Amino acid sequence: MENTILKIVNLSAGFGKNWVLKNINLEIEKNKVIAIMGPSGCGKSTLIRCINRMHEITSGAILEGRIYLDGKDIFLMPPVAVRRKIGMVFQRPNPFPTMSIYDNVIAGYILNGIKLKREERDRIVEETLKKAYLWEEVKDVLYKRGVFLSGGQQQRLCIARALAMDPEILLLDEPTSSLDPKATSMIEELIIKLKKTVTVVLVTHNRAQAARVSDYTAFLYLGEIIEFDKTSRMFTAPKDKRTEEYLTGKFG
Amino acid sequence: MEMRQDRTFKIMLWLGGISFFLLLLLIFILLFKESLYSINAFGIKFITGKVWDPVNEKFGLFPFFVGTILTSFISLFISLPFSLSLALLLSVYYKEGFINKVLSTTTELLAGIPSVIYGFWGLFFLVPLIRKVEIKLRIPPYGVGILTASLILAIMIIPYISSISKEVIKMVPQDLIEAGLSLGSTTWEVVKKVILPYCRSGIFAGILLGFGRAFGETMAVTMVIGNSNFVPENIFSPANTMASVIANEFTEATKDIHLSALIQIGLWLFVLSVIVNLIGSFIVKRYKIR
Numbered sequence: 093m094e095n096t097i098l099k100i101v102n103l104s105a106g107f108g109k110n111w112v113l114k115n116i117n118l119e120i121e122k123n124k125v126i127a128i129m130g131p132s133g134c135g136k137s138t139l140i141r142c143i144n145r146m147h148e149i150t151s152g153a154i155l156e157g158r159i160y161l162d163g164k165d166i167f168l169m170p171p172v173a174v175r176r177k178i179g180m181v182f183q184r185p186n187p188f189p190t191m192s193i194y195d196n197v198i199a200g201y202i203l204n205g206i207k208l209k210r211e212e213r214d215r216i217v218e219e220t221l222k223k224a225y226l227w228e229e230v231k232d233v234l235y236k237r238g239v240f241l242s243g244g245q246q247q248r249l250c251i252a253r254a255l256a257m258d259p260e261i262l263l264l265d266e267p268t269s270s271l272d273p274k275a276t277s278m279i280e281e282l283i284i285k286l287k288k289t290v291t292v293v294l295v296t297h298n299r300a301q302a303a304r305v306s307d308y309t310a311f312l313y314l315g316e317i318i319e320f321d322k323t324s325r326m327f328t329a330p331k332d333k334r335t336e337e338y339l340t341g342k343f344g
Numbered sequence: 345m346e347m348r349q350d351r352t353f354k355i356m357l358w359l360g361g362i363s364f365f366l367l368l369l370l371i372f373i374l375l376f377k378e379s380l381y382s383i384n385a386f387g388i389k390f391i392t393g394k395v396w397d398p399v400n401e402k403f404g405l406f407p408f409f410v411g412t413i414l415t416s417f418i419s420l421f422i423s424l425p426f427s428l429s430l431a432l433l434l435s436v437y438y439k440e441g442f443i444n445k446v447l448s449t450t451t452e453l454l455a456g457i458p459s460v461i462y463g464f465w466g467l468f469f470l471v472p473l474i475r476k477v478e479i480k481l482r483i484p485p486y487g488v489g490i491l492t493a494s495l496i497l498a499i500m501i502i503p504y505i506s507s508i509s510k511e512v513i514k515m516v517p518q519d520l521i522e523a524g525l526s527l528g529s530t531t532w533e534v535v536k537k538v539i540l541p542y543c544r545s546g547i548f549a550g551i552l553l554g555f556g557r558a559f560g561e562t563m564a565v566t567m568v569i570g571n572s573n574f575v576p577e578n579i580f581s582p583a584n585t586m587a588s589v590i591a592n593e594f595t596e597a598t599k600d601i602h603l604s605a606l607i608q609i610g611l612w613l614f615v616l617s618v619i620v621n622l623i624g625s626f627i628v629k630r631y632k633i634r
Contacts, residue, residue, distance in 0.1 A: 146526060151440065176528030184539045186519040190541040200527035250523070257527060 097122040097291050098143065098261060103157035105135075105142050107116070107150065112138045114315045116157070119333045120261075125201075125283055125292040127306035127323065129299060131344025135315045136295040143293065144178040145171040167263025176200075179254030179290075180263040185246035187238035187253070194234040196249055197221060200257040216256055223281050223289070224252035247280065255290070262286065264294045268301065280305050283312050299339060303327050313336045356553045372614065379608035382601060390608060396573040398593070403605035405612065407575040411583040413615075414490050414576065415565065415575075416558040419497035423554065427502045428547070431509035434533060436521075439514075455503035463567030466496040468575075471568060474580075482579055488570035491579045496564050501554035506551060512546030513539055552624035556617060562587040586613045 098120040106112040112135040120126050128136050141147040143159060145166060148192060159166045166174045187196045197217045201208055208216070217234070219225040226248040230241070238249050247267055254262055264283070269274040283292055283305045294300050302309050310320040311332075319326060319335045328337040338344055349367035380391060384401060392538035393404015430451065438444045474495075516539050542548070570582020571592050584592065586609050597603040 144526060147524060149522075149525065172528050172530055174528075175526055180526040182519060182523065182526075183347075184519060186517070188520060188523070188525045188538060190538075197522075199537075200529075203524055203527055203529040203533045205533065253527070 096120065097162060097206055098293075099160040099163075100143075101158040101160070103139075103142060103155075103159060105138055105147055105153070105155045105157075107154065108152045108173035108199070109154075112315050113142070116312060116317055118317060118320060120291060120293065121263050122291050123289075124307040125287050125294060125305055126308045128293065128295045128312055129302045129309055129338075130297065130312035131338070132297055134312045134344075136297070137314055139312065140180075140265055140295050142338070144180050144263055145174050146180065176204075176257055177259055178261045178263060179257055179259035181247070181250050181254055181265065183266045185243055187241075187246050187249050189237065189239045191238065192235045193238045193241070193249060195232050196238045197252050197256050201255050208343055217295040218254045220256040223255055223286070223301075225278065225285075226251050226252060235305050242275070244271050244278060247275070247279060251279075251282065251286075260288060261291045261293060264292060265299065266295050268296075268298075276301075285323045297344070299341075302335060311338060313338070347613050357439060358428075363404075364574035372611075375607060375611040375614055375623065379604060380588050382608045385601060390605070391612070394575055396435060398587070398597070398599070398602045400564045401599070403601070405586065405605075407573055408586040408589050408609060409586050410418070410575055411557060411569070412585040414579070414583075415497055415569070416555055416586055418490070418579065419492035419501060419558045420551065422498035422557055424503060424551070425504045426549075427505035427554070428496075428509060430502065431513055431547075432508040432539075434506075435510045435513040436531065436539065442487060451503045451506060451621075454499070455507070459500065459561060459563040460567070462500055463564040464498055466492060466568040468526060470495055476603075477510065478580055479578075483578075488568050488572055489580050489582045490576050491567065491586070493565045493569040493583075494579070496568055497558045497561055500561060500564065501557050504557055505547075505550045505554040508550030509543070509547045512543045512550070515546075516542050533616055545630075549624065549628050552620065556620055556624075559620065560587055560613065562591045566591045603606045 096119050098118075100116055100118040103116040104114055112208060116139060128139060130136050138147060142155065143166075147153050147155060148171070161174070161177060162262050177328075188199055190198060191202075194217055195202060197220050198208070198213055201216075218227060221230065228304060230249075238246060241249060249266070251262075268279050271279065283294060286292055287307075292301070294306060306323045308320065309323040309326050311318045311326070311334075313334055315343065319330060319332045321331070324336065327339060330339055346361060382403060386393070390405060391409075392406060393402070394406045395402045395404050396407060430447065434444055434448055438447070470492050471487035474489070474492050475485045478485040478487070520538055520542065521534055524538045526532070529537070529553055565585055566588040569584060571584055571588065572582035573584055573589070574581075576583040590606050590609055593602070594606055597606055
């Protein structure tokens with residue numbers, strides 16, 4: 093595939109003696125939205141947590157296989173370096189409660205001890221919040237703590253926090269599962285717009301969401317990728333019977 | 345039937361609560377009553393007086409106040425880095441496994457050792473050690489004194505500060521730690537910028553508990569502080585704390601005024617610990633997140 097940004101080769105992962113993911117192979121194209129869809133417990137979260145090497149921080153984590161970012165093996169890079177290039181947004185909005193909205197946006201710089209000039213900081217905060225479509229709502233309360241925002245705003249703040257580090261890939265782990273429909277649709281619109289600047293890998297158990305926002309969809313079932321195809325093709329003409337059954341709501 | 349049981353239960357709970365309050369009140373009243381003799385005799389001079397001379401019936405608690413403040417703060421200062429490292433080690437780096445078990449069991453045991461044992465250890469190990477240091481520094485080699493007492497206290501309060509800090513740090517949502525790591529930070533950076541700011545009020549509560557413990561600790565301090573009734577000149581000086589002078593002289597206090605003076609020291613010790621605790625809970629409340 094041309095423009096491949098991320099290549100997963102023979103990846104298996106799990107905890108203790110239990111392999112959650114079995115021999116995953118996946119190629120992800122640059123500046124696209126890729127949905128990883130499947131019933132709960134199928135290993136979706138484990139898969140994206142392997143991509144930014146967060147899987148390894150869990151005690152008892154096991155892992156085999158290779159993942160290449162721009163052709164480089166991420167398991168040969170320091171985890172810290174991988175995570176600066178691959179940002180992540182979690183299921184539940186988790187802005188840092190001790191920091192203001194402003195500081196939350198540049199939290200990556202604060203945490204990594206990267207010193208920025210005042211103007212540069214201001215610029216990053218404004219640009220990133222605009223990218224996350226949050227600027228208009230928070231520009232007057234930038235120095236208030238982020239935890240006072242609504243759930244949807246908090247989640248967009250977390251997206252901004254990840255975007256501020258200018259990652260190549262943005263991992264979204266069911267980012268709307270704790271949000272109301274209105275906040276969900278705002279985040280979905282945002283995801284579609286984000287692919288201009290960043291490749292998005294979106295984990296979701298919501299079929300409609302995968303159909304609405306993604307260019308490609310991987311259907312993950314019991315730790316295996318059953319089908320990976322253009323979203324439009326998979327949703328109209330699934331090749332595998334299990335995909336068809338999942339899409340028509342027979343299980344999961 | 346069930347309602348009646350509920351009521352009996354409620355009454356029992358109330359009794360428990362009220363009796364503790366009454367107990368506190370009774371202790372205060374008793375201390376106050378027994379101190380009255382010396383309060384009437386010396387007035388405010390008892391607090392500001394720098395001379396404690398039972399033979400000539402001169403009583404001033406200032407030297408002991410200085411001793412208490414010095415030993416408490418120095419011991420806190422010494423124990424803080426150790427306590428926090430231990431807490432972080434057990435709550436962030438080794439959350440489970442062999443190292444965790446060994447270290448947490450050791451700290452728990454450390455907390456359970458009777459203070460007289462600490463006093464012995466101080467006498468036979470720390471005192472000769474400090475004496476050597478003092479000889480090197482060409483100052484009178486007492487061995488006993490403020491620093492020796494502070495060292496003992498520091499060791500004694502480590503389990504308190506570290507176990508509270510550990511519990512508080514464990515309560516930091518895993519979400520936040522992962523958010524920090526996912527931004528490409530090292531664990532240390534997450535500790536510094538996410539975990540510690542989140543826990544500061546809880547850790548402060550732990551420090552306060554340690555301070556309270558150091559403040560009132562009697563036995564071990566009495567054994568190694570040198571029992572000198574003068575205002576300490578430096579951290580090597582033999583001295584006495586408010587608690588240690590009471591323990592040291594209580595059995596020999598044959599005169600009523602001496603006894604009453606010692607009890608008045610107890611009264612102030614009581615008042616000070618109440619104040620420390622009130623300030624503490626005020627700060628904890630104020631800096632609490634949400």
